[in-house]
Amino acid sequence: MESSQHRGASPETQKTVRINIYRGDAEGGEFVEYDVPLVEGMVVLDAVLYVQAHISPDLAVRWNCKAAHCGSCGGEVNGRPKLLCKTRVDDYEGEEIRVSPMRAFPLIKDLVTDVSWNYEVARSIPEFKPAEKAPFTMYEEDVERLYEPKRCIECFLCQDVCHVLRSHHKHPAFAGPRFFAKIQSLEMHPMDTGHRTEYLKEGRGGIGFCNITKCCTEVCPEHINITDNSIIPLKERVVGDYYDPAKWLMRKIRGRRNGE
Amino acid sequence: MERHDTVEHDILVIGAGGAGLRAAIEAAERGLSVGIVCKSLLGKAHTIMAEGGIAAAMGNVDPDDSWETHFKDTMKSGKFINNWRMAEIFAKEAPDRVYELEEWGGLFDRTPDGRIMQRPFGAHTYRRLCHVGDRTGLELIRTLQDKVLHTGAEVYMETTITRLLKDGERVVGALGYVRETGRFVHFKAPAVIMATGGWGRIYKVTSNSWEGTGDGVILAYEAGAELVDMEMVQFHPTGMVWPPGVRGILVTEGVRGEGGILKNSRGERYMERYDPEKMELSSRDVVARANYTEVEQGRGSEHGGVYLDITHLGPEKIKKKLPTMYEQFLKLADVDITREPMEVYPTIHYTMGGVRVEAETGATTVPGLFAAGEVAGGLHGANRLGGNSLSDLLVFGRRAGIGASEYVKANGYSLEVDEDQIRQEKERVLRPFENPEGGESPYAIQSELQEIMQEHASIMRTEESLREGLEKVRALKERAPGVRIEGSRMYNPGWHTALDIHFMLQVSEIILMSALERREQRGAQWRLDHEGLDEELGKVNFVARKGSDGEVEITTREIEPMPEHLSRLFEED
Ligand SMILES: Cc1cc2nc3c(=O)[nH]c(=O)nc-3n(C[C@H](O)[C@H](O)[C@H](O)COP(=O)(O)OP(=O)(O)OC[C@H]3O[C@@H](n4cnc5c(N)ncnc54)[C@H](O)[C@@H]3O)c2cc1C
Ligand code: SF4
Ligand code: SF4
Ligand code: FES
Numbered sequence: 001m002e003s004s005q006h007r008g009a010s011p012e013t014q015k016t017v018r019i020n021i022y023r024g025d026a027e028g029g030e031f032v033e034y035d036v037p038l039v040e041g042m043v044v045l046d047a048v049l050y051v052q053a054h055i056s057p058d059l060a061v062r063w064n065c066k067a068a069h070c071g072s073c074g075g076e077v078n079g080r081p082k083l084l085c086k087t088r089v090d091d092y093e094g095e096e097i098r099v100s101p102m103r104a105f106p107l108i109k110d111l112v113t114d115v116s117w118n119y120e121v122a123r124s125i126p127e128f129k130p131a132e133k134a135p136f137t138m139y140e141e142d143v144e145r146l147y148e149p150k151r152c153i154e155c156f157l158c159q160d161v162c163h164v165l166r167s168h169h170k171h172p173a174f175a176g177p178r179f180f181a182k183i184q185s186l187e188m189h190p191m192d193t194g195h196r197t198e199y200l201k202e203g204r205g206g207i208g209f210c211n212i213t214k215c216c217t218e219v220c221p222e223h224i225n226i227t228d229n230s231i232i233p234l235k236e237r238v239v240g241d242y243y244d245p246a247k248w249l250m251r252k253i254r255g256r257r258n259g260e
Numbered sequence: 261m262e263r264h265d266t267v268e269h270d271i272l273v274i275g276a277g278g279a280g281l282r283a284a285i286e287a288a289e290r291g292l293s294v295g296i297v298c299k300s301l302l303g304k305a306h307t308i309m310a311e312g313g314i315a316a317a318m319g320n321v322d323p324d325d326s327w328e329t330h331f332k333d334t335m336k337s338g339k340f341i342n343n344w345r346m347a348e349i350f351a352k353e354a355p356d357r358v359y360e361l362e363e364w365g366g367l368f369d370r371t372p373d374g375r376i377m378q379r380p381f382g383a384h385t386y387r388r389l390c391h392v393g394d395r396t397g398l399e400l401i402r403t404l405q406d407k408v409l410h411t412g413a414e415v416y417m418e419t420t421i422t423r424l425l426k427d428g429e430r431v432v433g434a435l436g437y438v439r440e441t442g443r444f445v446h447f448k449a450p451a452v453i454m455a456t457g458g459w460g461r462i463y464k465v466t467s468n469s470w471e472g473t474g475d476g477v478i479l480a481y482e483a484g485a486e487l488v489d490m491e492m493v494q495f496h497p498t499g500m501v502w503p504p505g506v507r508g509i510l511v512t513e514g515v516r517g518e519g520g521i522l523k524n525s526r527g528e529r530y531m532e533r534y535d536p537e538k539m540e541l542s543s544r545d546v547v548a549r550a551n552y553t554e555v556e557q558g559r560g561s562e563h564g565g566v567y568l569d570i571t572h573l574g575p576e577k578i579k580k581k582l583p584t585m586y587e588q589f590l591k592l593a594d595v596d597i598t599r600e601p602m603e604v605y606p607t608i609h610y611t612m613g614g615v616r617v618e619a620e621t622g623a624t625t626v627p628g629l630f631a632a633g634e635v636a637g638g639l640h641g642a643n644r645l646g647g648n649s650l651s652d653l654l655v656f657g658r659r660a661g662i663g664a665s666e667y668v669k670a671n672g673y674s675l676e677v678d679e680d681q682i683r684q685e686k687e688r689v690l691r692p693f694e695n696p697e698g699g700e701s702p703y704a705i706q707s708e709l710q711e712i713m714q715e716h717a718s719i720m721r722t723e724e725s726l727r728e729g730l731e732k733v734r735a736l737k738e739r740a741p742g743v744r745i746e747g748s749r750m751y752n753p754g755w756h757t758a759l760d761i762h763f764m765l766q767v768s769e770i771i772l773m774s775a776l777e778r779r780e781q782r783g784a785q786w787r788l789d790h791e792g793l794d795e796e797l798g799k800v801n802f803v804a805r806k807g808s809d810g811e812v813e814i815t816t817r818e819i820e821p822m823p824e825h826l827s828r829l830f831e832e833d
Contacts, residue, residue: 040503041505052754057745058755059753060753063470064469065309065509066469068588069308072304088591108751112440119417128365128406140369150402
C-alpha cells in the first residue's frame with residue numbers, strides 16, 4: 001500500500017488538493033491520502049487519474065468519456081453516489097474529499113466494483129416486441145415521455161443508493177430503479193406489444209419492494225425522475241393489470257410468460 | 261507454462277461498439293455461436309459518445325434526397341480516394357439499417373407527420389441526420405445492446421485481446437486476458453470480426469476515450485492484413501478548450517447543424533472567408549483548418565480557441581435539441597450556452613484509414629479475419645462526413661456478420677494453433693512485471709507519444725516535421741519494451757497501459773510513414789510543403805503492410821475507375 005504522503009505539485013501551480021481514495025479489494029482496504037496539483041475546473045476523476053499516472057499506476061478506476069455521457073465512472077464521494085467525471089473538486093472547498101467504490105456491488109479493486117448483475121437483470125426483462133414493421137408512424141406527443149427514461153447512461157448510481165439493494169441485498173428478486181426506467185420506456189412505447197407486469201410483480205422485477213423513497217431520483221446524474229415518472233406509473237399499471245377483472249382473466253388465459 | 265482458459269465459438273467479435281454489436285446480432289440470428297469481447301463494460305464503447313446523428317438518405321424532411329446524393333456527398337468529401345463500392349452499398353443500405361433500429365425499439369426525434377426527423381450537417385446536401393437530441397449514439401448502442409442480450413451471444417466484458425492466432429495463413433482465434441484477474445483466455449474461432457474502433461488516443465488533444473489505442477488495426481496488421489489511407493486522421497473542428505481537464509472533449513457538429521455561428525475574437529464570422537457558400541456547415545477538414553488558422557493568426561479567444569455561438573436559438577430549443585451540450589458546458593466549464601458562446605478548438609476525432617476490406621463481406625486480406633466500423637478503411641477516403649460513421653457501423657457491421665457466417669459455414673478448419681504462438685505472447689504480455697526495477701512508467705511513454713503526434717502529425721504537416729516525428733516515435737519504440745509495472749495482475753491499469761502503448765506506437769509509425777508519402781493537400785492530409793491536390797495521387801491509396809523483414813512497408817495501390825453507373829452521377833452536376 002502507498003504511504004500517505006504523495007506530492008506532485010507542478011511548477012506553475014503550487015496549490016494542491018488532498019484527496020482520500022479507497023484502496024483495497026474483496027479482502028478489505030483503507031483510505032489512502034494523496035496530494036495532487038489543483039487545476040482550474042478539475043473534477044474528481046482528474047485527480048484520480050493524476051494519482052494513477054504519477055503516483056500509483058495500479059489504482060483501479062473505470063472511465064470512458066470524461067464528459068458524463070457513458071456512465072462508467074460511478075463511485076461515491078463522501079458517501080454520496082456520484083459520477084466522478086462530473087463532480088467538481090471545487091464543490092468541496094474546505095471539506096475533506098473521500099472517494100470510494102459503489103457499495104451496492106461486490107468490490108473488485110479500489111474504485112471498481114462487479115456490476116455484472118445489472119446485465120443479468122437486463123437480459124431477464126422481456127424485450128421490445130414491435131406491433132408492426134418499421135417505418136413507424138409515431139408523433140412527437142406519442143413518444144415525448146420516452147425521452148426521459150431513455151437518457152439513462154447506466155451509471156448504476158440509482159441502484160447503488162436504493163436501500164432495497166444497498167442495505168437489504170434483494171438482488172435476486174428486485175430489478176432496481178435503473179430497470180424500472182427501462183421497463184417504463186418499453187411499456188410506454190406506442191409500438192410495443194410486450195407484457196411486463198407479471199415480471200414486475202411476480203418475476204424478477206420485484207417492484208413491490210420499492211417504497212418510493214425517491215433516493216434514486218435524487219442521485220440520477222441525468223435528472224431522470226425515476227420515482228414519479230417511471231416507478232409510480234408502473235405500479236399503477238401493475239395494479240390495473242392485476243385487479244381489473246377483465247385484465248386478470250386475460251393474464252390467466254395468456255398464462256405466465258417469459259419463463260418466470 | 262502459465263495456464264489459460266479456453267473457449268470456443270463459431271465467430272469471435274472483437275469490440276462491442278456499434279459495428280461489433282451489429283455484426284454479432286447478424287451472426288447470432290443466423291444460428292451461429294458468437295462471442296463478443298470488449299475492453300470496457302458492455303454499452304460503454306465509443307459509439308455511446310456519438311451525439312449528432314446518423315446519416316441516411318430517407319428524405320423524410322427533404323424528399324429530393326436519394327442514395328445517389330448521399331453517395332456523391334460521401335465521395336466528394338472523401339476527395340475521391342474512397343472505395344466507391346463501399347460508398348455505394350453504404351448510401352443504398354443506410355436507411356434500412358436505421359429503420360431496423362426503429363423496429364428494435366430505437367427512438368428518434370419525429371417530424372410533424374410522425375416520421376424520423378432529420379437535421380442538416382456539414383457538407384450533406386440535404387437534411388439527412390436522424391437523431392435523438394444530441395445523444396444518438398446512446399440510443400444506438402442501447403438498442404443494439406438489448407438486442408444482443410436477448411440473443412444467445414456470449415459477452416466477455418473487460419477482456420483485452422492482445423494477439424490473433426493463426427493456423428498457417430488463416431486466423432483461427434485470439435489470445436486475450438481478463439482485466440479483472442489478469443488471467444489468459446484462448447478464444448478459438450474459425451472467423452474473427454475486428455470491430456475495435458479508432459486510435460485518436462495517440463494524440464494529446466482528442467475526443468476519444470482511453471479505449472481508442474489502435475489495438476485492432478495493429479492486431480490485423482501483425483496478422484498480415486493490409487491497411488489503407490493511414491495518413492487520414494480527422495480533426496473535428498470543435499472540441500472543448502477550457503478548463504484544462506476537458507480539453508478535446510467533443511462539441512457536437514449538431515450545434516452548427518442547429519444554426520451555431522463561429523466567430524473570432526474580433527467578432528467576425530470568419531467562415532465567410534473560408535467557404536462563403538456552406539459557411540459553418542462546410543466539411544470538417546475545412547472548418548477545422550479555419551479554426552486553427554484564426555487562432556494561429558492571433559484572432560483566438562481567451563483560452564486559445566474560437567467562439568461558437570448558439571444563443572440566438574433561445575433557451576428552450578437549446579435544451580430540447582442540445583441537452584447534453586447544455587449540461588456539459590454548465591457543469592464542466594461554468595458556461596451557460598443559452599447565454600454565452602462556447603470556446604472551441606480542433607480536436608482529434610476519427611481515423612478514416614484502417615484495415616482494407618472487401619466491400620461486400622468485410623473480409624480482410626487475411627482468411628478468417630473480417631473488419632467493420634472505424635477500424636476498417638476505405639469508405640470515408642480523405643475526410644469523413646459527420647453522421648456517416650454511425651450508419652457505416654450498421655451497414656458494414658451487418659455485412660461483416662453475414663460475410664463471416666458464410667465463411668464459417670463453407671469451411672471446416674481445424675482450430676488448433678501451435679502452442680509456441682501462445683507461449684510467446686504470454687511472455688510478451690507479462691514482461692512489464694519482469695523488467696528490472698527502475699524501468700520507465702508506461703504513462704510517461706504514452707504521454708510522450710501523444711505530444712509527439714500532436715506536434716508532428718498535426719492538422720498541417722511538412723516533410724521535415726513528419727521525419728522528425730518518425731525518428732522520435734522509433735526511438736520511443738525502442739524504449740517501450742523496457743517499461744516496468746508494479747503491483748499484481750488484478751485490475752492493474754498501469755499494466756493495461758503498458759500493453760496499449762505497443763499498439764499506439766506501431767500505429768503512429770505507420771501514420772507518419774503514410775503521411776510522408778502523400779505529398780499533397782487532400783482532405784485531412786494537409787502538407788504545407790506541397791500545394792493543392794495532386795491529380796496522380798488522387799488515383800491511388802497508400803497501403804501499409806508488415807514486410808517480410810518485420811518492418812512497415814508502404815506501397816501504392818491504384819484505385820479502380822468508377823463504373824459508368826456511378827461516374828455518370830458526377831457528370832450531371
Ligand atoms: C465524441 C464523439 C462523438 C461522435 N459523434 C458522431 C456522430 O454524431 N455521428 C457519427 O456518425 N459518428 C460520430 N462519432 C464517430 C463514431 O461514434 C465512431 O466512429 C464509432 O462509434 C466507432 O464505432 P465502432 O463500433 O467502430 O467502435 P467503438 O464504438 O469505438 O468500439 C470499439 C470496441 O472495441 C473494443 N476493443 C478495442 N480494442 C480491443 C481489444 N484489444 N480487445 C477487446 N476489445 C477491444 C472496445 O472495448 C469497444 O468495445 C463520434 C465519435 C466521438 C468520439
Ligand atoms: S424510490 Fe424505490 S427504487 Fe428508488 S431508491 Fe427508493 S426504494 Fe429504491
Ligand atoms: S437512471 Fe439515472 S442514476 Fe440510474 S443508471 Fe440511469 S442514469 Fe444512472
Ligand atoms: S467517464 Fe463517462 S460518465 Fe464519467
